[in-house]
Amino acid sequence: DSGVTQTPKHLITATGQRVTLRCSPRSGDLSVYWYQQSLDQGLQFLIQYYNGEERAKGNILERFSAQQFPDLHSELNLSSLELGDSALYFCASSVGGLAGAKETQYFGPGTRLLVL
Amino acid sequence: GIQVEQSPPDLILQEGANSTLRCNFSDSVNNLQWFHQNPWGQLINLFYIPSGTKQNGRLSATTVATERYSLLYISSSQTTDSGVYFCAVSGGYNTDKLIFGTGTRLQVFP
Numbered sequence: 001d002s003g004v005t006q007t008p009k010h011l012i013t014a015t016g017q018r019v020t021l022r023c024s025p026r027s028g029d030l031s032v033y034w035y036q037q038s039l040d041q042g043l044q045f046l047i048q049y050y051n052g053e054e055r056a057k058g059n060i061l062e063r064f065s066a067q068q069f070p071d072l073h074s075e076l077n078l079s080s081l082e083l084g085d086s087a088l089y090f091c092a093s094s095v096g097g098l099a100g101a102k103e104t105q106y107f108g109p110g111t112r113l114l115v116l
Numbered sequence: 117g118i119q120v121e122q123s124p125p126d127l128i129l130q131e132g133a134n135s136t137l138r139c140n141f142s143d144s145v146n147n148l149q150w151f152h153q154n155p156w157g158q159l160i161n162l163f164y165i166p167s168g169t170k171q172n173g174r175l176s177a178t179t180v181a182t183e184r185y186s187l188l189y190i191s192s193s194q195t196t197d198s199g200v201y202f203c204a205v206s207g208g209y210n211t212d213k214l215i216f217g218t219g220t221r222l223q224v225f226p
Binding site: 035056103112 | 146147149151157158159160161164166202204211212213214215216218219
């Protein structure tokens with residue numbers, strides 16, 4: 001158990017809908033990361049938050065947004081869903097600090113999203 | 117950006133065999149992690165190893181940062197070792213994002 005929790009574990013929805021994925025980082029970790037694993041794109045970084053502020057952005061679609069709350073949990077919002085958004089979404093956390101610091105990222109169990 | 121290549125893409129072993137998985141990366145890194153993705157999709161941290169050698173039970177890893185590669189050794193394979201092994205790196209002074217390789221799919225048969 002990495003200490004990172006994600007809910008829900010599974011999500012089935014229809015095209016055009018909006019969903020919210022939730023992540024709670026390990027106790028004491030200030031950085032939260034979101035990654036997407038799809039069959040055609042592999043594992044890709046989406047976005048990072050550090051202590052409530054966006055720190056880095058990857059290949060995140062405009063239909064997707066995220067935020068980190070004062071209690072450090074994070075939510076990833078996916079809207080106007082398309083079939084191609086079906087994927088496993090992982091949240092990871094790390095202690096945080098200076099960007100580029102050498103530290104381990106711990107991954108949650110993931111949320112499996114299926115868009116029909 | 118940094119490119120990460122893993123080899124071999126697929127590996128089939130009998131229980132008890134040893135194996136070596138390789139990860140090549142194209143630039144200097146601050147972070148290198150090895151993960152095991154089990155058949156249920158969970159990503160399990162194996163090693164944080166931007167340089168040097170580490171061992172954990174039947175698994176060990178070595179990263180030669182100056183030559184830009186890392187090796188994961190699995191000894192006395194068990195069926196529970198089956199899954200996909202990913203190498204992921206981050207590099208540069210201002211980034212923490214991990215860039216993943218395409219993985220090595222390992223199947224261990226009894």
